[in-house]
Amino acid sequence: MKPSTIDLKAIIRAEGLRYTNQRESVWQELQSSDDHRDAEDIYFSLRQKGINISRATVYRTIEVLVKNNLVRKLDLGDGKNRYECKWDAAHHDHLICTECGKIVEFMNDQVEGIQSDIAREYGFSLSYHIHQLFGLCEDCR
Amino acid sequence: MKPSTIDLKAIIRAEGLRYTNQRESVWQELQSSDDHRDAEDIYFSLRQKGINISRATVYRTIEVLVKNNLVRKLDLGDGKNRYECKWDAAHHDHLICTECGKIVEFMNDQVEGIQSDIAREYGFSLSYHIHQLFGLCEDCR
DNA sequence: AATTATGTGAGATTCAATATCAATAAGGAA
DNA sequence: TTCCTTATTGATATTGAATCTCACATAATT
Structure with a gap:
């Protein structure tokens, strides 16, 4: 859209x-x-x-x-x-460089699926999630 | 330990x-x-x-x-x-109830593996991550 | 145009977290 | 043990993001 x-x-x-x-x-x-x-x-x-x-x-x-x-x-x-x-993008999460602050967006349907499984297992109805990976980007390491 | x-x-x-x-x-x-x-x-x-x-x-x-x-x-x-x-537990993440604040810990090796793959794909060396699922717990929904 | 309830602005307030700096005490040396 | 050096602590001020207050402005209906 x-x-x-x-x-x-x-x-x-x-x-x-x-x-x-x-x-x-x-x-x-x-x-x-x-x-x-x-x-x-x-x-x-x-x-x-x-x-x-x-x-x-x-x-x-x-x-x-x-x-x-x-x-x-x-x-x-x-x-x-x-x-x-979020109007023009499918759902995505973030990779963040702890050195330079660079933010990269990633998408992974598999994780989304697993999240649903986990929620079901514990009886939760999910409304949203936070999934962030922190580390050093290519340039900073 | x-x-x-x-x-x-x-x-x-x-x-x-x-x-x-x-x-x-x-x-x-x-x-x-x-x-x-x-x-x-x-x-x-x-x-x-x-x-x-x-x-x-x-x-x-x-x-x-x-x-x-x-x-x-x-x-x-x-x-x-x-x-x-974190001395007595394997790595885990959290499910949080947005209504009552209940916190449930979960573990999932599959997600851990996928995170490594994603990091590699984008050239990041991972140091830690945040993975939290928010929603309503069994009692609150 | 008049009416009225919602929205706005300037500044005060909250709250977690950090900074300051003189006083204290840990730990090595004698 | 006692002395010294320097890291650590405590009381308080400060920061910074975010929220609250309330008089004034304005959107939208009549």
């Missing part, structure tokens, strides 16, 4: 929320750049572009986007939440 | 560090109870037992234990680091 085909206004309003310039700005900003960005980063980018928005609104808007599955929250272990648009 | 067989003094001193009561206390406390505890929790437990130790020292000592592989740091997504002794 292409980003442009997602109508934030429709989604927002279907939730009974109001469509605002700030919400659209955050959504645009998240789509306009590399993934794995954090809230502070989004905030400063928008300010730099002359868009008037507050820190609180950035955080609140991201939360709305996450709740509506437009954005996925990532915890890459560096103490702040990161976010990625 | 039984906990009692681990000689913290020897390990600490082999690192060129000094063996102190505070470091021993934190190590004992981590072993004496359920796993998945956080630093604040350890701090209060020790204080309650009449052991004089500061918050800073608890944090610092845990860091030492982690660096020496006596303790594993967990990020279960609730905004604080948790720790577990």
Whole structure:
């Protein structure tokens, strides 16, 4: 699905929320750049572009986007939440270089299957998972 | 390996560090109870037992234990680091109930193998990983 | 255009974790 | 044992991400 085909206004309003310039700005900003960005980063980018928005609104808007599955929250272990648009990619997880911070996305259907098996074994109904591999990338080792 | 067989003094001193009561206390406390505890929790437990130790020292000592592989740091997504002794268990990961917070440990050699394959494919040398499944446990769904 | 409830902004607040730095004590040397 | 050097500790301040507060602004309906 292409980003442009997602109508934030429709989604927002279907939730009974109001469509605002700030919400659209955050959504645009998240789509306009590399993934794995954090809230502070989004905030400063928008300010730099002359868009008037507050820190609180950035955080609140991201939360709305996450709740509506437009954005996925990532915890890459560096103490702040990161976010990625997930509209154009199949489910993937992350390899992270502990030296240079490089993030590589990987996909593996086999693991997904095993996860379901494990959940079933313990009587859990799965809603999401975190699967991250940390180590040194080719360049850093 | 039984906990009692681990000689913290020897390990600490082999690192060129000094063996102190505070470091021993934190190590004992981590072993004496359920796993998945956080630093604040350890701090209060020790204080309650009449052991004089500061918050800073608890944090610092845990860091030492982690660096020496006596303790594993967990990020279960609730905004604080948790720790577990790993001396008596094979490697395992976690299933977490998003409703009641229950934590279940699971082991799966197949996933471990696949992780190695993925790392090799992308030229990474793996040092550790995070693999957590979130959902509702039997009781909560 | 008027109404009203939701959304926003600026700043205060929270909370985990880290930094600072003077005082303390571990451990080697004599 | 006593002395010394230096790592460690404790009390407190500070950081940084994220959330909360509440007066004001504004979207959307009438």
